[in-house]
Amino acid sequence: MSSAPVTRHLAYILKQAQHGLRTRMDRELRKLGLSTAQFAVLTTLQELKAASGAELGRRCFVTPQTVTGVIAGLAKAGLVLRSPSARHGRVIEARLSPLGHDVLGRATAIVYAIEEDMLCDLSASDRATLGRLLRLCALRVGVRSPDLDGD
Numbered sequence: 001m002s003s004a005p006v007t008r009h010l011a012y013i014l015k016q017a018q019h020g021l022r023t024r025m026d027r028e029l030r031k032l033g034l035s036t037a038q039f040a041v042l043t044t045l046q047e048l049k050a051a052s053g054a055e056l057g058r059r060c061f062v063t064p065q066t067v068t069g070v071i072a073g074l075a076k077a078g079l080v081l082r083s084p085s086a087r088h089g090r091v092i093e094a095r096l097s098p099l100g101h102d103v104l105g106r107a108t109a110i111v112y113a114i115e116e117d118m119l120c121d122l123s124a125s126d127r128a129t130l131g132r133l134l135r136l137c138a139l140r141v142g143v144r145s146p147d148l149d150g151d
Contacts, residue, residue: 014137021118028110032103033077037062037070039111042096042104045080050093052085079103 006012025036034042040060045051051059057067071094074080079100085091096104119127 017118021114024114025111028114029107032107032110034103034107035070037066038074038079039104039107041067041070041074041094042079042100042107045094045096045100046104050085050095052088052091052093056094074100 022036025039029036029039037060040062041056044056044059048055048059053067053071054064056071057064060067060070062070071080071082075082075094078097080094081097082092082094085093119130122130
């Protein structure tokens with residue numbers, strides 16, 4: 001066990017970066033009336049086209065209870081539409097509304113600007129290496145996700 005201060009441990013530094021990123025995303029996305037969790041759900045719906053609450057919860061790293069509230073808020077704002085699944089009659093799926101697509105486009109621009117600011121001191125090679133190493137770390141701590149299969 002290292003005797004270095006906790007602030008020197010990589011796990012602490014990673015959490016500090018994640019917290020700073022989340023705080024900044026929440027602050028900037030609030031200008032569009034969104035939270036980071038809502039942005040994650042909208043982004044996932046854009047990728048999947050339609051998804052159940054359970055699938056959204058897994059992919060967005062939130063509990064079923066949390067994702068239910070997120071989806072309800074997005075539906076109330078007119079950003080998502082809900083309907084029974086064509087494959088599983090009792091499952092309700094969410095999908096982006098036209099307004100949801102528009103708001104997501106603006107939100108994505110905000111998030112990409114934050115990401116660029118966060119990474120501005122890294123070369124393209126460093127960014128690729130950082131991404132590869134973070135995916136390896138996620139796999140080692142048990143994260144199983146199609147998002148970790150590569151670039």
